[in-house]
Amino acid sequence: MSLFSRKPNDAALRAKAARKVAERLESNPAIRRAPIDAAQLYLYPGYFDDAQCETLVRLIDANRRPSTLLATHDDPEFRTSDSCDLDRWSPEIEPLDNGLADLLGIPHARGETMQGQRYAPGQQFKAHCDYFHEQQGYWADMVNAGGQRTWTAMAYLNEVEEGGATWFPRAGFRIAPKKGLLVIWNNMKPDGTGNFDTLHEGMRVIAGTKYIITKWFRERDWVRTSFPTY
């Protein structure tokens, strides 16, 4: 096989797609890149307005259930929040869901179902990466269901009295919850392979309640399988 007929591998395709997303985010004057080199992380203060935040909080409260994990974990304290699927075809969610995909310039079909999360005092989501570990048994199922999780968009929907920061211990960056603030990061390195420096933690809420939404994007169109990923 000649060099020219070889298909680019998945990592090369991810890397190319990520450059387009980064260019789009960097050309948006409302967005700034976080001052870290270890990961590509962006901040958009006030992305959701108060009314949008309140709608999302209401829907999370109405539909929440205990959060689950992709891989089984020995630590029952690993993720103790509640989660909620936010239906992309409901009239309240559709514009918000499509808006996020358009902001990043990623086709809507690549986005997983938007997740709402609620943390009461004492609840947390310990350090993890959002991308899939390609050596794990679940990866074979993921390959046919949209492949790797490439970008994460996460927004805070309220002010938290104390605690609840999102901490990237390897990258050395911590974000305090702020109503409407959207955080976007690339889970991959510039070469399109998983970036362990995106390891992050939803720190324990000390006082108040923390509400967020998380939207994960896949490298290809996402297909819902019987294998839960959130």
Ligand SMILES: O=C(O)CCC(=O)C(=O)O
């Ligand atoms: O709650 C947080 O600050 C982080 C949430 C998170 O990491 C996730 O939803 O994947």
Ligand SMILES: [Fe+2]
């Ligand atoms: Fe995460």
